[in-house]
Amino acid sequence: MSQPVAGRPAARAADAAAAATLPDPTFPIPWLPDGLDTPVLVVDLDVAEANTRRLVAHVAASAATLRPHAKTHKSLEIARGQLAGGVVGLTVGTLGEAEVFVGGGLDDLFVAYPVWAAGPKASRLRALHERAPRLRVGVDSPAGAEQLAAAVAGAADPLQVLVEVDPGNRRTGVATPEAAVGVARAAARAGLEVIGVFSHGGHGYAGPEARAIAAADEVRTLTAATEALRAAGFECPVVSAGSTPTMLAALGGPITEMRAGTYVLGDRQQSVLGSIDPGAVALHVAATVVSAAVDGQVVVDAGAKTLTKDVAPYLWGYGALPAYPWAVIERLSDYHGVVRIPPGSPAPALGEVVAIVPNHVCPVVDLFDSFVAVRGRRRVGTLPVDARGRRG
Amino acid sequence: MSQPVAGRPAARAADAAAAATLPDPTFPIPWLPDGLDTPVLVVDLDVAEANTRRLVAHVAASAATLRPHAKTHKSLEIARGQLAGGVVGLTVGTLGEAEVFVGGGLDDLFVAYPVWAAGPKASRLRALHERAPRLRVGVDSPAGAEQLAAAVAGAADPLQVLVEVDPGNRRTGVATPEAAVGVARAAARAGLEVIGVFSHGGHGYAGPEARAIAAADEVRTLTAATEALRAAGFECPVVSAGSTPTMLAALGGPITEMRAGTYVLGDRQQSVLGSIDPGAVALHVAATVVSAAVDGQVVVDAGAKTLTKDVAPYLWGYGALPAYPWAVIERLSDYHGVVRIPPGSPAPALGEVVAIVPNHVCPVVDLFDSFVAVRGRRRVGTLPVDARGRRG
Numbered sequence: 001m002s003q004p005v006a007g008r009p010a011a012r013a014a015d016a017a018a019a020a021t022l023p024d025p026t027f028p029i030p031w032l033p034d035g036l037d038t039p040v041l042v043v044d045l046d047v048a049e050a051n052t053r054r055l056v057a058h059v060a061a062s063a064a065t066l067r068p069h070a071k072t073h074k075s076l077e078i079a080r081g082q083l084a085g086g087v088v089g090l091t092v093g094t095l096g097e098a099e100v101f102v103g104g105g106l107d108d109l110f111v112a113y114p115v116w117a118a119g120p121k122a123s124r125l126r127a128l129h130e131r132a133p134r135l136r137v138g139v140d141s142p143a144g145a146e147q148l149a150a151a152v153a154g155a156a157d158p159l160q161v162l163v164e165v166d167p168g169n170r171r172t173g174v175a176t177p178e179a180a181v182g183v184a185r186a187a188a189r190a191g192l193e194v195i196g197v198f199s200h201g202g203h204g205y206a207g208p209e210a211r212a213i214a215a216a217d218e219v220r221t222l223t224a225a226t227e228a229l230r231a232a233g234f235e236c237p238v239v240s241a242g243s244t245p246t247m248l249a250a251l252g253g254p255i256t257e258m259r260a261g262t263y264v265l266g267d268r269q270q271s272v273l274g275s276i277d278p279g280a281v282a283l284h285v286a287a288t289v290v291s292a293a294v295d296g297q298v299v300v301d302a303g304a305k306t307l308t309k310d311v312a313p314y315l316w317g318y319g320a321l322p323a324y325p326w327a328v329i330e331r332l333s334d335y336h337g338v339v340r341i342p343p344g345s346p347a348p349a350l351g352e353v354v355a356i357v358p359n360h361v362c363p364v365v366d367l368f369d370s371f372v373a374v375r376g377r378r379r380v381g382t383l384p385v386d387a388r389g390r391r392g
Numbered sequence: 393m394s395q396p397v398a399g400r401p402a403a404r405a406a407d408a409a410a411a412a413t414l415p416d417p418t419f420p421i422p423w424l425p426d427g428l429d430t431p432v433l434v435v436d437l438d439v440a441e442a443n444t445r446r447l448v449a450h451v452a453a454s455a456a457t458l459r460p461h462a463k464t465h466k467s468l469e470i471a472r473g474q475l476a477g478g479v480v481g482l483t484v485g486t487l488g489e490a491e492v493f494v495g496g497g498l499d500d501l502f503v504a505y506p507v508w509a510a511g512p513k514a515s516r517l518r519a520l521h522e523r524a525p526r527l528r529v530g531v532d533s534p535a536g537a538e539q540l541a542a543a544v545a546g547a548a549d550p551l552q553v554l555v556e557v558d559p560g561n562r563r564t565g566v567a568t569p570e571a572a573v574g575v576a577r578a579a580a581r582a583g584l585e586v587i588g589v590f591s592h593g594g595h596g597y598a599g600p601e602a603r604a605i606a607a608a609d610e611v612r613t614l615t616a617a618t619e620a621l622r623a624a625g626f627e628c629p630v631v632s633a634g635s636t637p638t639m640l641a642a643l644g645g646p647i648t649e650m651r652a653g654t655y656v657l658g659d660r661q662q663s664v665l666g667s668i669d670p671g672a673v674a675l676h677v678a679a680t681v682v683s684a685a686v687d688g689q690v691v692v693d694a695g696a697k698t699l700t701k702d703v704a705p706y707l708w709g710y711g712a713l714p715a716y717p718w719a720v721i722e723r724l725s726d727y728h729g730v731v732r733i734p735p736g737s738p739a740p741a742l743g744e745v746v747a748i749v750p751n752h753v754c755p756v757v758d759l760f761d762s763f764v765a766v767r768g769r770r771r772v773g774t775l776p777v778d779a780r781g782r783r784g
Binding site for chain 1 (some may be wrong): 417427428429430431432463485486505506507508510511512515532534535536539556557558562563564565566567594603604680681682683684685686687689691695696698700701702704723725726727728730742743750754755758760761780783784
C-alpha cells in the first residue's frame with residue numbers, strides 16, 4: 001500500500017511524510033462555471049443523483065432500504081433528490097438538523113445519536129415529536145432513555161427509539177447483546193417504543209482493509225443484538241447499519257436499512273479508501289491562486305476555514321487537485337492553502353481558479369451557506385446549506 | 393519538553409502518542425451559565441477586554457500600536473471592545489470580513505492578504521474602497537498590484553497597499569528586500585499608494601522556542617525591507633508585524649504596528665506555546681456528556697463540527713478540559729468527541745456539562761452563529777458572530 005506509485009515523480013514517493021499514505025486515484029477534472037467568487041462549493045447534481053440511484057439499487061438487492069445521513073449535505077434540495085431517487089427517509093445527527101428537515105416537510109427522520117434530552121433539548125425534542133411523530137431517536141443508556149421519556153411524557157404518541165450497539169468502533173453504543181436488552185427494557189419501562197437497533201462501523205475509516213472488517217462487524221453485532229432483543233420479546237422491525245465505507249458490504253442477515261451519507265457527494269477519503277469511484281465525487285471546492293511568491297509552491301484562497309484540517313493517516317495533505325495530481329496541499333492557515341509543487345511538475349498560474357477534492361466533505365459543507373449547483377457543464381442555480389451550523 | 397510531567401498518571405506520560413507533546417498548563421475552571429443548549433461558545437468579555445488592555449500597554453512601550461486581527465472573533469461587539477481598549481484599527485483576512493466591519497462602522501481596516509482582485513472580487517473591492525478609503529490591502533506580486541489598481545481605476549482616492557515580505561514562514565510574501573522594492577515600484581506605477589510593509593511570523597507556531605526565533609525573523613526582515621523601500625524613495629510610514637506567538641517580541645526597530653489576533657480570546661495552543669497565560673483564555677466550548685457506554689471514555693456532543701480537527705505536533709488531542717486535566721479528547725467525528733479517561737482519574741458524569749478549551753479558537757468561532765457572553769459569573773447576553781463564514 002505504501003509503495004511508490006508508477007508514474008509519480010520520485011520526489012513525492014520518496015518523501016518520508018508519505019510513508020503511510022495511499023495513492024490518490026485519478027480524479028476527473030470537473031467543469032467549473034466562470035466568474036466564481038472563490039472559495040466556493042460547486043456541486044454537480046447529476047453526479048449526486050446518480051450516486052443515490054446506484055446505492056439504492058445495491059441496497060435493494062439485499063432487501064434493505066437506504067436512509068442516508070443528511071449531515072453530509074444539510075440541504076433540503078439534495079434531500080429531495082435523494083427521496084426522488086428511492087431512499088425511504090433521512091438520517092440526521094442532531095435535533096437542530098431534524099428541525100430544519102421537518103421544517104422543510106421531510107419528517108421521516110432518524111436522529112442516529114444518543115440524544116441527552118435535558119434542559120432546552122427536552123423542550124425541543126417534545127416540539128419535534130409532536131410535529132413529526134415518525135421521528136426516531138437513538139439511545140445507548142438507561143439514563144438516556146429516562147431523559148427521552150421524561151421529555152415527551154404525556155404526548156399523544158410514544159417516542160420511537162433504536163438502541164445503539166457498538167460493532168467495534170468504540171465511540172457510542174452498548175458493548176453486548178445483554179446490555180442492548182437492558183437499555184431496551186429501561187426504554188420500554190419508561191414508556192418509549194423500542195423499534196430496533198443500530199450501529200455505525202466507523203472503524204471502517206481506518207483503511208481499505210478495515211472497510212470489510214467493519215462491515216462484517218456490523219452484520220455480526222446487529223445480528224446478535226437483534227436475536228437477543230427478539231428473545232426478550234422486542235419485535236425489532238428496524239435493524240440499521242451504516243457508514244459510507246461499509247455501505248456495500250454491511251448488508252444481509254437481519255439488516256433492514258443502511259445509513260451511508262458521504263456517498264452522495266463523495267470526497268477524497270472515500271475515493272482513496274475505495275468506497276466510491278473517483279468519478280462519483282459530486283462536490284469540489286473552487287479556489288483561486290493568490291500568491292506564487294515562495295519558490296516551489298503556490299497559495300490558494302482555500303485554507304482551514306474552507307477545507308478544514310480533516311486528515312487521515314493514509315491521506316497526504318488537505319485535499320487533491322484533479323488538474324495537478326502531483327501537487328500537495330501541505331499546510332493550511334485560516335485563509336491560505338499552501339500547495340507544494342514538486343520540481344518539474346506543472347503549477348497553476350497566479351489568478352487561476354482550481355478545483356479541489358476535499359479530504360472529508362461533511363465538515364467542509366458545514367462551513368458554507370450555499371452551494372453553486374451545476375449539471376454537467378451548465379450552472380443551474382444556488383442551493384442553501386439549510387442546516388448549516390445545526391450542531392446540537 | 394517531552395519529559396513526563398510531575399503529578400501526571402504514568403499511563404499518560406508513557407503513552408507513545410504523547411512523545412512529542414508538551415504539557416498543558418493548569419487552566420482555571422470557567423463558570424458556565426445554567427441551561428445552555430450545548431454545544432455552545434461561552435466568552436468572558438471581562439477577560440477579553442483585560443487581554444486587550446494588557447497587550448496595548450505592552451505594544452505601546454515599544455512605541456507601536458495594536459491593530460488586532462478580527463478573524464479570531466468576527467464580532468462587531470468584541471471589535472468595539474478592542475477599540476475602546478486602545479487598538480488603532482482592525483486587521484481582517486478577506487474582503488468579506490472587511491464588508492461586515494465596514495458595514496458596522498469600523499472602517500480603519502487592513503486586509504492582510506494578497507487579494508487577487510479579479511471577477512466578483514474586483515467590484516467588491518471597488519465598492520469597499522469607495523465606502524472606506526482608509527482600507528488597506530496586502531500585495532506580494534506585481535501582477536497582484538496590477539489587478540488591484542485595475543479594480544479601483546478612476547476612484548477618487550488611491551488604494552493604499554502594504555507589500556508583504558516573508559520572514560521565513562514560507563507562506564506568502566516576497567523573499568528579498570529587492571523583490572519588495574520591485575512589487576512596490578509595480579504598485580506605484582499602477583497608481584496604488586504604497587504605505588508600507590508587513591510580515592506574518594507564522595513559523596512561531598512551531599513550538600515555544602520557535603516563537604522567539606520567528607519574532608527576531610520578523611524584526612530583521614521588516615527592517616531590511618523598510619530600509620530598501622526608503623532607499624528607493626518610498627516613505628514607508630507603516631511597518632506591520634504580527635501573530636500571537638510573536639506579539640510580545642516582534643517589536644522595536646522600524647515596527648509601527650502589531651497584528652496579533654488570537655490573544656483576545658486565547659486558546660490551548662497559545663497557552664501551551666507560552667504566548668498567553670492560561671488565565672487569559674476568554675472562550676470555552678460548553679459540551680454535554682451524552683454517552684458513557686464504552687469503558688474508559690465518555691463522549692461529549694462537541695465533535696469535529698464544533699472543535700475542528702485543528703491540531704499541532706505538541707498538542708495531544710483536540711482540546712483541554714480544565715475540570716478534568718487528565719482527560720484526552722482523543723477522537724472526533726462530526727458530532728461526537730471521544731474523551732479518554734485514564735484509569736483512576738475522575739470522569740464527568742452522563743449529562744454533565746463540561747467546559748473545553750479548544751486547540752485553536754479562530755476556526756471554532758467561525759463555525760458558530762453566536763456566542764453566549766458572560767462577565768465573571770454573570771450572563772450578559774448573546775453576541776452574533778457577525779462575519780462568520782466570510783472566507784473570501
